[in-house]
Amino acid sequence: MTERRPARFYQVGSFAAGNRLVSLAERTVQADPSRTNSITSGHRACQGCGEALGARCVLDAAMRATDGNLIVVNATGCLEVFSTPYPESSWRIPWMHSLFANAASVASGVATALEVQGREQIRVIAQAGDGGTVDIGFGALSGMFERDDDVLFVCYDNQAYMNTGVQRSAATPPAARTATTEAIGLHPGNPFGQGKDMPRLAMAHGLGYVATATVADLHDLEDKVIRAMGFRGARYLHVLVPCPLGWATEPSATIEVARRAKECGLFPVFEAERGRVTSVSWIRHLIPVEEYLRLQGRYGHLFDADGRAAQPEVLERLQALADANIAAYGLLGDRP
Amino acid sequence: MLRQIEGSRAVAEAVAACRPGVVCAYPITPQTHIVEAIGAMTKSGQLTGCRFVNVESEFAAISVAMGASAVGTRAYTATASQGLLFMLEAVYNAGGLGLPIVMTVANRAIGAPINIWNDHSDAMAARDAGWIQLFAENNQQATDLHIQAFRLAEEVSLPVMVCMDGFVLTHAVERVDVPSQDEVDTFLPPFTPRQVLDPHLPTSIGALVGPEAFEEVRYLAHARHLHALNTIERIGVEYAEVMHRPFCGLVSPYHSEDAELVVVALGSVLGAVKDVVDELRSGGAKVGVVGITAFRPFPLEALHRAVGNASQVVVIDRALSAGFGGILSSDVAMALDRRTSIATVIAGLGGRAITEHSIESVLRDALVGRLEPLRFLDLDHAKVQQELAHLENEGCSLPTPDTGLGATGLTKLVGRVGT
Amino acid sequence: MLSVPQQLQVRFHGRGGQGVVTGAELLAMASFREGHYAQAFPAFGSERAGAPVTAFCRIAPRPIRTHSPIVEPDVLIIQDVTLLHDLNLFAGLVHRGSVLINTPRSPDELGLQERIEASELRVVTVGATELALAHVGRPVPNAVLLGGFAAMEPVVSLDALLYAIAEKFPPVLAKTNCAAAVEAFRFVTAQSKEHCDAAAD
Numbered sequence: 001m002t003e004r005r006p007a008r009f010y011q012v013g014s015f016a017a018g019n020r021l022v023s024l025a026e027r028t029v030q031a032d033p034s035r036t037n038s039i040t041s042g043h044r045a046c047q048g049c050g051e052a053l054g055a056r057c058v059l060d061a062a063m064r065a066t067d068g069n070l071i072v073v074n075a076t077g078c079l080e081v082f083s084t085p086y087p088e089s090s091w092r093i094p095w096m097h098s099l100f101a102n103a104a105s106v107a108s109g110v111a112t113a114l115e116v117q118g119r120e121q122i123r124v125i126a127q128a129g130d131g132g133t134v135d136i137g138f139g140a141l142s143g144m145f146e147r148d149d150d151v152l153f154v155c156y157d158n159q160a161y162m163n164t165g166v167q168r169s170a171a172t173p174p175a176a177r178t179a180t181t182e183a184i185g186l187h188p189g190n191p192f193g194q195g196k197d198m199p200r201l202a203m204a205h206g207l208g209y210v211a212t213a214t215v216a217d218l219h220d221l222e223d224k225v226i227r228a229m230g231f232r233g234a235r236y237l238h239v240l241v242p243c244p245l246g247w248a249t250e251p252s253a254t255i256e257v258a259r260r261a262k263e264c265g266l267f268p269v270f271e272a273e274r275g276r277v278t279s280v281s282w283i284r285h286l287i288p289v290e291e292y293l294r295l296q297g298r299y300g301h302l303f304d305a306d307g308r309a310a311q312p313e314v315l316e317r318l319q320a321l322a323d324a325n326i327a328a329y330g331l332l333g334d335r336p
Numbered sequence: 337m338l339r340q341i342e343g344s345r346a347v348a349e350a351v352a353a354c355r356p357g358v359v360c361a362y363p364i365t366p367q368t369h370i371v372e373a374i375g376a377m378t379k380s381g382q383l384t385g386c387r388f389v390n391v392e393s394e395f396a397a398i399s400v401a402m403g404a405s406a407v408g409t410r411a412y413t414a415t416a417s418q419g420l421l422f423m424l425e426a427v428y429n430a431g432g433l434g435l436p437i438v439m440t441v442a443n444r445a446i447g448a449p450i451n452i453w454n455d456h457s458d459a460m461a462a463r464d465a466g467w468i469q470l471f472a473e474n475n476q477q478a479t480d481l482h483i484q485a486f487r488l489a490e491e492v493s494l495p496v497m498v499c500m501d502g503f504v505l506t507h508a509v510e511r512v513d514v515p516s517q518d519e520v521d522t523f524l525p526p527f528t529p530r531q532v533l534d535p536h537l538p539t540s541i542g543a544l545v546g547p548e549a550f551e552e553v554r555y556l557a558h559a560r561h562l563h564a565l566n567t568i569e570r571i572g573v574e575y576a577e578v579m580h581r582p583f584c585g586l587v588s589p590y591h592s593e594d595a596e597l598v599v600v601a602l603g604s605v606l607g608a609v610k611d612v613v614d615e616l617r618s619g620g621a622k623v624g625v626v627g628i629t630a631f632r633p634f635p636l637e638a639l640h641r642a643v644g645n646a647s648q649v650v651v652i653d654r655a656l657s658a659g660f661g662g663i664l665s666s667d668v669a670m671a672l673d674r675r676t677s678i679a680t681v682i683a684g685l686g687g688r689a690i691t692e693h694s695i696e697s698v699l700r701d702a703l704v705g706r707l708e709p710l711r712f713l714d715l716d717h718a719k720v721q722q723e724l725a726h727l728e729n730e731g732c733s734l735p736t737p738d739t740g741l742g743a744t745g746l747t748k749l750v751g752r753v754g755t
Numbered sequence: 756m757l758s759v760p761q762q763l764q765v766r767f768h769g770r771g772g773q774g775v776v777t778g779a780e781l782l783a784m785a786s787f788r789e790g791h792y793a794q795a796f797p798a799f800g801s802e803r804a805g806a807p808v809t810a811f812c813r814i815a816p817r818p819i820r821t822h823s824p825i826v827e828p829d830v831l832i833i834q835d836v837t838l839l840h841d842l843n844l845f846a847g848l849v850h851r852g853s854v855l856i857n858t859p860r861s862p863d864e865l866g867l868q869e870r871i872e873a874s875e876l877r878v879v880t881v882g883a884t885e886l887a888l889a890h891v892g893r894p895v896p897n898a899v900l901l902g903g904f905a906a907m908e909p910v911v912s913l914d915a916l917l918y919a920i921a922e923k924f925p926p927v928l929a930k931t932n933c934a935a936a937v938e939a940f941r942f943v944t945a946q947s948k949e950h951c952d953a954a955a956d
Contacts, residue, residue: 089540094533097542102399109403116357143392340787508796509780607820
């Protein structure tokens with residue numbers, strides 16, 4: 001169970017607990033000037049990229065948890081492309097990119113070899129975007145899960161194939177506009193009734209640790225990485241990382257957008273072990289889904305020029321999804 | 337030690353003696369006996385210091401091997417046909433990254449139509465992927481080449497594919513001198529990787545290379561391959577000394593020095609060709625054969641020398657590029673002088689037997705100038721007549737055997753099955 | 756040590772599940788033990804129990820280079836008598852070739868007279884399945900039949916065959932198969948002697 005710190009200090013508007021107001025021991029890895037900076041500045045990510053932020057937070061926390069004994073395998077995608085334009089690399093840790101579909105398999109190979117070498121203290125993370133996780137990477141990922149290979153697989157979910165121009169993936173939410181699910185026709189955006197609930201699919205493999213997180217709650221994200229590295233065997237971490245380009249959001253609003261995804265109930269934040277949910281990060285201040293969707297141009301077709309609901313029935317359906325999550329996961333905690 | 341042993345088993349023991357750290361494979365006919373044997377050896381403890389990973393696809397198999405290799409552990413896998421194609425993206429990736437993986441390809445035809453028997457189309461599909469490709473003539477050579485492959489791969493930092501004819505060699509029980517663990521240890525040192533993932537010395541492997549540098553990177557890959565031509569020979573010499581075996585280099589000529597007609601081929605068919613060469617020589621014909629052992633890098637110079645002053649080359653080609661012709665033969669043509677004529681004999685597709693009788697018949701035709709530039713050996717002309725006539729008359733084709741048969745075609749097929 | 760003056764090509768016929776492929780391997784192993792070069796391999800078709808299976812074994816005094824299928828066998832070993840109706844069974848068998856058939860019936864009772872006379876074949880029969888059932892408790896005649904072969908052709912000794920059986924099979928199975936093979940060997944030896952004596956008359 002993640003220790004939930006009693007939230008004592010809130011910044012106005014963001015509801016984030018400020019680091020300078022907590023004790024040194026409780027501060028995040030990011031607050032530490034001697035952090036690894038696993039992916040350092042100079043990479044070519046877009047302004048406000050949620051994935052670059054997520055990767056840095058995840059890997060710095062993992063480096064802390066493993067005392068610097070970490071190897072990372074990266075699938076093809078934005079993260080790999082903007083970080084290694086030959087002859088430069090932003091990575092300050094051992095890092096390998098092979099293909100789109102095989103990060104999980106390559107990582108399995110690394111972990112197995114380290115075991116054979118008697119160097120199991122060196123840990124392995126495989127990371128991919130949502131496409132490399134739920135679509136083309138799914139077979140390899142399922143195989144890695146099934147073998148219970150000692151790898152933490154991190155999915156940076158920006159809910160579409162961003163690097164290739166914002167095309168739909170099985171992680172794209174209903175009604176969202178992408179280049180292959182345009183906001184036109186009878187049912188604009190991505191259809192309802194499709195998509196994979198990857199965290200639950202991971203749980204179905206009986207993994208020792210599965211968790212979801214967002215870039216909005218740094219403590220929570222780091223805690224989960226550190227906790228995950230305390231386990232052996234196959235583990236899965238699903239991190240929501242807004243993409244200003246693909247979601248058509250303000251670059252400065254990335255963290256806010258991620259927070260609202262959680263606070264409206266559309267993105268449940270929880271942990272699970274061996275197929276059962278073990279802890280839930282409660283919604284602090286419940287908001288209607290509208291307040292999350294409004295920030296994103298990919299849902300722009302749901303609102304008219306005056307900001308009123310242009311497709312109220314779609315909003316209703318999305319709200320229903322959020323309500324279902326709230327009920328299923330108990331996202332409001334002991335509050336009604 | 338001399339054993340009467342199945343080819344797959346001999347290869348498995350040779351690979352095991354090379355002390356791999358990670359063996360991962362997905363089952364596909366006709367490679368199964370190799371990986372099953374290694375799996376059993378790992379489980380029984382006969383092979384120590386090795387993890388055998390059961391993966392969910394060939395794509396995973398090669399990827400697991402890549403991860404293991406990238407972190408400094410000797411890795412091995414095996415596949416054939418459809419499996420090789422399924423992993424092809426990763427095969428190119430491993431080639432480009434220079435990971436010294438050794439992989440057995442138990443040569444098998446590629447569908448459609450699905451066919452589980454032996455030809456060379458799978459290896460040919462991967463010939464541009466940047467791997468070294470070696471072809472074994474018999475199970476002794478298959479055994480020897482695997483051991484040399486690990487040494488070669490690690491020295492030149494390129495992955496190596498050892499090709500052996502599926503079923504024909506993999507499932508043949510014949511006399512093989514399987515080297516002992518001590519002999520292999522003498523020949524093969526521990527793996528010292530050129531590039532490695534290591535927290536103490538972080539490096540990034542697999543960068544994005546743009547137009548400004550891509551050509552140079554590829555040129556260097558080409559240069560490494562050309563350099564490997566020498567390494568292959570050098571390792572061959574050393575292996576022959578350590579194991580007390582006859583030397584086998586890039587090519588193996590047989591009675592080709594003074595030959596007027598030289599046969600060129602890959603793999604197990606060479607044995608039958610040698611028998612035919614002896615037969616024809618006893619009748620006074622000046623015939624020889626050159627087997628190509630290293631197909632990639634392609635031994636242009638060595639082949640040119642071996643063909644010598646022969647006026648005719650006949651290539652027995654076990655892979656077809658539909659709409660063009662032979663695949664091996666177009667590479668062979670590059671090694672020949674203009675004055676040397678070359679004929680392609682497409683043979684043994686999908687496991688069709690290549691008999692001594694048929695080889696002899698073709699070569700006799702060639703010797704009297706009656707071999708056309710492209711011949712399909714032992715083609716049943718009657719079977720294809722109806723289709724060809726339809727093409728000629730109607731200008732379009734009948735449905736192919738794979739997609740279904742028209743009314744007449746179905747009747748004919750049923751008729752044939754009944755006899 | 757027995758010698759093989761020139762290459763001997765043996766073709767095995769049977770049905771899936773009767774150990775035809777293993778039979779060819781055993782012969783190759785016995786030949787190896789005898790000091791010859793040998794090569795065994797199956798013809799590959801759809802492998803399912805009951806379907807016809809063909810396997811090959813070459814035995815030679817020199818290294819065997821070819822891997823082509825045997826087109827003109829010197830010897831046929833037929834493990835399943837129900838295959839006899841197939842006209843292709845005898846395809847390529849050389850003139851004066853030998854045929855060893857798994858059946859308790861005598862060659863005369865098999866209706867092969869015409870073929871035998873036309874090609875001057877030497878046909879030997881032994882009830883290998885019956886012997887297998889008696890000694891091993893299973894109707895797998897491959898190793899047993901080879902006992903008959905050892906008596907029929909002077910290329911592998913019974914000793915070499917028994918050695919191969921012991922190599923290939925687990926101990927209990929090896930023991931019982933060896934016993935059955937020995938009996939088959941004696942049976943065929945006696946049969947040949949009778950035949951020779953009869954011919955001499």
